Amino acid sequence: MNKPDFHTLLTHCDFDYLPDGLERKYEQYKPDDRAWLIPRDFLGGLYDRYRLPERTRRLLTEGIEAIESDPSLFAFTKFLADDMCTARIRCDEAFYTNMTPGCLKPYAEKYSFLLLLACVVPSMDSLKRRGVPESYYSEIPHQFLKVQFEKLGREDDFKVHDFPWVMNFYTCSIFLLDRFYFIPHRFHDELSMYRSRFSGKTIALYHAGGSFRRDGQLDGVNGVRDAEGAFVTEWKEDADRILANRINPMGFVEREPVSVEKSEWDAALRQGDMLLALHIPSGPGYTPDRLKSSMTLAVDFYRTYYPELRIRGFWSESWLYDPRLSLILGEAGSNIVSVQRQFYNYPIAAGDAMLRYEAFGDRNADPSAISPKTSLQKAAAAYMKSGGRFHTTSMVVLKEDIDRIGTMTYITPEDAASFRESVDSHLAGRPVQ
Known part of the structure; x- marks a missing residue:
């Protein structure tokens, strides 16, 4: 599939922060044509596991759909998630932390958490292809998913505390x-x-x-x-x-x-x-x-x-x-x-x-x-x-x-x-x- 121009994406997305060195990585990135950011069956499983109230489910789904409905932001978000999923194993020193795309208003505050959430399934799929038994990684993301969902249920709080540290868990790298x-x-x-x-x-x-x-x-x-x-x-x-x-x-x-x-x-x-x-x-x-x-x-x-x-x-x-x-x-x-x-x-x-x-x-x-x-x-x-x-x-x-x-x-x-x-x-x- 055709890959959008890197600088065109940046201009549209209007991020407040991005790690250094992304343009070089984007040149090597091979996009896929999937139409979803986070599989809905995985999302539904999380909703049930953490007994999220209907309001919280709606807020999460609205944020995900807002990203998916913006072709430029969706394309760039898939690229970011792809890089983040292997960054730790590559010992990549790019400093990933909270990122807010200006184009996502009024959902911008949700973006960092949704980006991390988008890393879970691809990371688990990669471990499965390596032959790593599921017992090693099935619970890794839940170390922080539990805390994050509890905040969401209480306060509608999407803020991610200590993004570089929790990224280790959402990407199943630790x-x-x-x-x-x-x-x-x-x-x-x-x-x-x-x-x-x-x-x-x-x-x-x-x-x-x-x-x-x-x-x-x-x-x-x-x-x-x-x-x-x-x-x-x-x-x-x-x-x-x-x-x-x-x-x-x-x-x-x-x-x-x-x-x-x-x-x-x-x-x-x-x-x-x-x-x-x-x-x-x-x-x-x-x-x-x-x-x-x-x-x-x-x-x-x-x-x-x-x-x-x-x-x-x-x-x-x-x-x-x-x-x-x-x-x-x-x-x-x-x-x-x-x-x-x-x-x-x-x-x-x-x-x-x-x-x-x-x-x-x-x-x-x-x-x-x-x-x-x-x-x-x-x-x-x-x-x-x-x-x-x-x-x-x-x-x-x-x-x-x-x-x-x-x-x-x-x-x-x-x-x-x-x-x-x-x-x-x-x-x-x-x-x-």
């Missing part, structure tokens, strides 16, 4: 395997990892040009700078060796560079490699054993159903990985600490907003202005009152090390001791550890 969610991730952080050919030990080296405080955190994180003690990472490489700053797996960069002999170390992770991003749903079972089980299942799942992806390991970032939590929760008896000890942790340019949100309910929360109730709130507030700050931290686990989860394969007692010595070293009168 999988719950035992305790954790997994989704492909292209690694881009400023470090490279190597494995010893003889001992199996792993080392991560930070790339040149990073500015760090004397505590090994990026200078300026949390608005804190270290004018006197900051250092800049280096990377000197020749045919035989690399001289660079080691990342201590307790989540900080060491000041003194180390030398890595190329004849003794193999590259284990580089920028551009494919990892599986791990996401942590709430609930019990946050333990090393469940971590190991989930990662094992994830490797098997992607090897079986996505053999084209060369998965090197796992990546994630969270407030839960900050080794400073071990200072307030203790070394023993804490699932948070025991899990983070299984990772190769490294610093990133994120501060404590995530911890403030998870512990105190607001990314800008002032712990001194809150009456702490939980043990975590009390300990975190006391630590911050003394001058310490927390840091969202990233981690990597290489695929070959899954079997060693539970043994602290990356972190040695010396690494932990070095952390206790360096933590908060940029603060005058730092808290005693």
Whole structure:
């Protein structure tokens, strides 16, 4: 079928926002001639499952029909849904978020949700063609469909909260395997990892040009700078060796560079490699054993159903990985600490907003202005009152090390001791550890 001109569609649709790079993708897009945006039998099943009132059903149907009755908007919406359905598996960095087409008045506010809804059936059909058993994906979209339909039934509210995150579920791109969610991730952080050919030990080296405080955190994180003690990472490489700053797996960069002999170390992770991003749903079972089980299942799942992806390991970032939590929760008896000890942790340019949100309910929360109730709130507030700050931290686990989860394969007692010595070293009168 003939494909409408891209710029003609854009002019007609009048979107307030679109991701970058769509014109190139549209050139490669092959449209279909289906006359519906969302199959009506699928829609009817949702109406019945969630017992939607007649008014809500009518509002949804009117919005869908308004899109389908506008040839230009309909054509462009099918293109957007087609791209979104495979964006996560392709690790496409295009930033999809709420989009409002001016041409859709008075239904424009419904568009983002209807676009997501249009992704569900094509995504499931794609998984079916891959041979993925339905049990892996049949309930994925309902994680957020339930919440969205409840809002619709109560308030006629079509707004989509956190579009980039929920898109993972509407496109069936994220999988719950035992305790954790997994989704492909292209690694881009400023470090490279190597494995010893003889001992199996792993080392991560930070790339040149990073500015760090004397505590090994990026200078300026949390608005804190270290004018006197900051250092800049280096990377000197020749045919035989690399001289660079080691990342201590307790989540900080060491000041003194180390030398890595190329004849003794193999590259284990580089920028551009494919990892599986791990996401942590709430609930019990946050333990090393469940971590190991989930990662094992994830490797098997992607090897079986996505053999084209060369998965090197796992990546994630969270407030839960900050080794400073071990200072307030203790070394023993804490699932948070025991899990983070299984990772190769490294610093990133994120501060404590995530911890403030998870512990105190607001990314800008002032712990001194809150009456702490939980043990975590009390300990975190006391630590911050003394001058310490927390840091969202990233981690990597290489695929070959899954079997060693539970043994602290990356972190040695010396690494932990070095952390206790360096933590908060940029603060005058730092808290005693």
